[in-house]
Amino acid sequence: MATSSSTLRVGVVGYGHLGQFLVGRILKEGSGAGVSLAFVWNRNTNKLKGCVPDDLILSDLTTFTDRKCDVIVEVCHPQIVKDFGLQFLSQAHLLVGSPSALSDPTLNQKLQQAARQHGRTLYIPSGALWGGLDIQRLNDSGTLKALFIRMSKHPSCFRLTGDMLSDWTEGEGRRVLYSGSVAELCPLAPNNVNTMAAAAMAAGALGFAGVQGEIVSDTALSDYHVVEVEVTGSNGFSVHTVRRNPAKLGAVTGSATYNSFWNSLLVCQGHGGRVHLC
Ligand SMILES: NC(=O)c1ccc[n+]([C@@H]2O[C@H](COP(=O)([O-])OP(=O)(O)OC[C@H]3O[C@@H](n4cnc5c(N)ncnc54)[C@H](O)[C@@H]3O)[C@@H](O)[C@H]2O)c1
Structure with a gap:
């Protein structure tokens, strides 16, 4: 459910090292960078309380479709890519923070197929990869x-x-x-x-x-x-x-990889229907 506004609305799934970094940066610098938060989910909701505005906390991940979102950022665990990747791609672009999940050829193929079918992009962050x-x-x-x-x-x-x-x-x-x-x-x-x-x-x-x-x-x-x-x-x-x-x-995770993720997030728009390394 991509929005037509120019602000990139981001759903963050996972609130560990990477999730906290990205959410913190969106809350701090998002308006200047054209990025806003649609929701944040973590399996333990208590970790979010006091750190993320209450109205942005999603307590049940299966209800993510209630939030208008352009891109969903998975920074959680390969299992979440497996369990929710197809649903995420049916609603929004997906930035897969745990691309090791894609070593499963069936899942990889299904996600690429879903991206084509829904005109969404399966974004793969470069992380620590150069070139x-x-x-x-x-x-x-x-x-x-x-x-x-x-x-x-x-x-x-x-x-x-x-x-x-x-x-x-x-x-x-x-x-x-x-x-x-x-x-x-x-x-x-x-x-x-x-x-x-x-x-x-x-x-x-x-x-x-x-x-x-x-x-x-x-x-x-x-x-x-x-x-x-x-x-x-x-x-x-x-x-x-x-x-x-x-x-x-x-x-x-190396410290430069955090900024690399932020830069990856900023390019997550407009590459519809394919895999895009960012
Ligand atoms: N692409 C890259 O270059 C790159 C770099 C660093 C980390 N990662 C990956 O991104 C993900 C997040 O990294 P991180 O450093 O923030 O990890 P982290 O361990 O700090 O945080 C992970 C979060 O996900 C939760 N979680 C773990 N397993 C879960 C499960 N099965 N179901 C639901 N929630 C679960 C944890 O409670 C925690 O809140 C990991 O999969 C990691 O391997 C990718």
Whole structure:
């Protein structure tokens, strides 16, 4: 239910680190940036009380259709993308903050289909990915041959589903935790591989199964995360970028990624019916 006014009305789903950052920024700077809040939802409503105006708190997510909204920002959990993604896209554009959810090929396909059907855009935030649009252009021109992303972080910055990092000790140095397809990696480290998932969406011809990823624990990285991207095109074309993303010990998300999300949100209008990396 996109509104015709020029203000982008935003529904925020999730009020953790990213949700609080985005809501705070909309409340503070939104009018100047042409962005306003339609609603904020969190599974624990108490967390919202006193921080978000009462009339903007949505207590039951299934009633989101009651609020006029141009874009819904999911900054919660891949499960919410799975449970509500199709409904969200039937009503508004969707900025998927947890794109690791899209490693499920059925869900990915259904969401892309819903975007086409409803003329809404499935926005994928670049997050900590550098050069995502260039990767997408190479992909769209049919000359992307391979893509590899390595994310290296201090062990305290990983949130893994298994116990492959339960025994780390300070000073142990570098340890490769996983190397292989992003499709297999996403379920193992859903909170740590959103950048790789964004890359896999940009590289649609390779897909999650064709994009290679590596996660590395490194106790030397106490001040920043490192994101390396290696792109291979045809006729010897290649690009290698190394991004240092300042991050405190224990932080899953690098500090520059918060501003990256804000910038992603500001472009969420007018790309109807497709996937758009922003
Ligand atoms: N695209 C990117 O570059 C990028 C960067 C950082 C985080 N993320 C992803 O965005 C999402 C939010 O990140 P964050 O740092 O704000 O996380 P967070 O843990 O600080 O906050 C998540 C919020 O969602 C709630 N939540 C968790 N699981 C839930 C579930 N199953 N159902 C309903 N609510 C649930 C939590 O209570 C919390 O309020 C995560 O999925 C994270 O992996 C993506």
